Amino acid sequence: MSTESNVLDELEWRGLIAHSTDRDALRAALAEGSVRFYVGFDPTAPSLHMGNLVQILTAKRLQDAGHTPYALVGGATGMIGDPKESGERTLNSLDTVKDWVERVRRQIEPFLSFEGEHAATMVNNYDWTASMSTIDFLRDIGKHFPVNRMLARDVVKSRLEAGISYTEFSYVLLQSMDYLQLHRDYGVCLQFGGSDQWGNLTGGVELIRRADGGKAHAFATPLVTKADGTKYGKTEGGALWLDPEMMSPYAFYQFWLNAEDEKVSELLRIFTFLSREEIGELDRQTAEKPFLRAGQKALAEQVTTLVHGAEETERIKAASAALFGGGDLHDLAxxxxxxxxxxxxxxxxxxxxxxxxxxxxxxxxxxxxxxxxxxxxxxxxxxxxxxxxxxxxxxxxxxxxxxxxxxxxxxxxxxxxxxxxxx
RNA sequence: GGCAGAUUGCCCGAGCGGCCAAUGGGAGCGGACUGUAAAUCCGUCGGCUUUGCCUUCGAAGGUUCGAAUCCUUCAUCUGCCA
Missing domain, CATH: 3.10.290.10 (RNA-binding S4 domain)
Structure with missing residues (x-):
């Protein structure tokens, strides 16, 4: 990797850095050599969705740039539940969590390379969390978390009125402990996640500093929103699932094809591996001849290929052409x-x-x-x-x-x- | 612990004994216009064996010919006083 084309510049150009710890230090670390980084996925459903795809693709971009991924599935954190503003989560059984962990793991694997110099590693935080004693947890981890700071977090603040269980309140300790563990065991020194994870990300950075005096980095990807600012990736059926059983590849393709003009460029940057030149050209076409929908077509084709494969995408394109072609259905073979x-x-x-x-x-x-x-x-x-x-x-x-x-x-x-x- | 007030359809919010499946807004859905885009306008928006019937207005009982609307108890939330 060369300093003049730091992968951080690439990520910034794609709009993938919403927040970051010391950017210059991160840039320097990424320029110096292969950085071991991690990104975690909690099994909150049987399938990952569009929001997770941002993280998966960002991990791939970093790996492609010569850095080393540790993909974490939250067998432990999935048992607890990250606090969300809408209210307390329902706990899932151990069996459900285990099943979902496996599904999530299988969904992530195709995107990363597990061979070669920068081979990815899959880890499960259940492995180092489940056996830990309460005493150790409270002494070694809990001691580094001032409750007044925890209370100041936005999610927690928003829940103080409606109520928040001690379980969810403690979530940040678990995720921070993951980062510390991976930092100690593998020298992982970069974590990223969605911008809603920012508090958890900095929690880990802080813990590494307090517990070990170590230096670690973190950045958050932005929440993808619609042109009107509301959450993106919601359909009548709910989330935009990656599992073909939960959302047909055809529906998945159609979702991207229907992207608003204003969003196409942003989505192309975040969700495809097209080059700056290619995206620039598509932007130009969208601006000059929006009715051709060149950006939307490229977007749908690229993302569907990434998630469901080239063959399936070809079938979908053929189907879409036949059904939306405007010709008489009676004339179709x-x-x-x-x-x-x-x-x-x-x-x-x-x-x-x-x-x-x-x-x-x-x-x-x-x-x-x-x-x-x-x-x-x-x-x-x-x-x-x-x-x-x-x-x-x-x-x-x-x-x-x-x-x-x-x-x-x-x-x-x-x-x-x-x-x-x-x- | 005491007093007062809340709890309505996917969300926000009117209704305060019959004209209430329940005003209005948002989301969603459909139509027109387009480019399988956005904006705008119009319509629609519990279910069914659809001129009618059934289930809904925090939960369970009760009063009444009749209740989302009144009463009782319970649950949860918000204020004020301890």
Whole structure:
């Protein structure tokens, strides 16, 4: 690595540094040699989501620049729960946490290289936390945490009225202890995380200084927000999951494809490995010919490829082209149509003699949560069968409506599609 | 421990015995306009076997022909006094 192209400059250009401890010291450390760094993931769900992806990709950027990752899964911290403003978390059972730890671990692994000079290492904080005695914890760790400082943290302050358990209040000690442990065992001297983690990050830096007189660094990545400042990465279904079982790759791709013009550049920087030149060119196209959506297309393709692979992405692109192509669905080759619908999401029902009504089909295909909602959609003029608006909620599709003899294409609004195969 | 006030649909917030599935705003959803963008305007926004029925207004009981609205107890929160 050369000093003139410090990876920190790269991260800053991508907008990935929201806060940082002494930036010059960090820059110097990164220029000096391979820095061992860590980033942690708590198993709060069966899958990681968009916010975690920022951390994973940042870890990869650092590894690509010659630094050495320690990816931590929170088998211990996941048992406790990081305090959040909305209120106390529900504790998960040990079995659930263990299961989620495994899933999270498997999701992280493909992004990092576990071979070569800067091979990544997976660690689980359960390994050094579970066996620790309460006495040791309170004497060796707790002694370094002034409660008045802990109370001053924003999350804690926001919870003082509504209430916060001692368990969650103590969370920062555990995460700080992780950093100390990794610092001692492996010489890890950089931790990063989301900006909501800033207090936990500096907690560790502080602990290393107080306990060992050691020097450690930390930085926080920004919270990705929409153009209007609200949280990004939320869909009707909740978070933007990386697990294909929890969010179909097609839906994942569509999410990125629908990015607002104002956000595309920022998202390209954070979520893709495209170069400055390539992103600059896409920015120019977005500004000059926004209707081409070149930035959105590149973004969706790049991120989906990173998470779900090139093959799957090709299938999704083909499906999107077929379904959004604007052509007559009757002109599509049946195998193309079938493949596209399977990507987009398709239900199968039996019995061509007894096809359900449009309302039932909408519920069945998952386009409406209830029959009432399906009826409303029809009344609002937002229900389509084979790209034609349906006026009658009780309409029963017949043989003439079956594309290729067995397919129905249902659409709600502009972009919610689902296929139904009648066999 | 005592007194006073709160608790409403995804969120915020009106309602204070019948006209309440419940005003209004936000989010969401649909339409128009576009570029599978944003903004704007319009509509919609508990469920169902949908001219009607069922379940909702912190929980459980009660008064009443009838309760989100009154009473009792419980839970939680907020003030004031110890």
């Amino acid at each position: 049946v195998p193309t149509l079938a493949a596209a619908l399977r990507e987009a999401g398709a239900a199968t029902i039996e019995g061509k003699e007894a096809i359900p009504t449009i309302v039932d089909l909408f519920v069945l295909a998952g386009l409406a949560k209830s029959k009432g909602e399906a009826r409303r959609t029809v009344a609002e003029g937002g229900a389509y069968l084979n790209n034609e608006r349906v006026e009658d909620a009780e309409y029963v599709p017949g043989g003439q409506d079956l594309l290729g003899g067995s397919w129905l294409v249902l659409r709600r609004g502009k972009k919610n599609l689902a296929g139904v195969e009648i066999v």
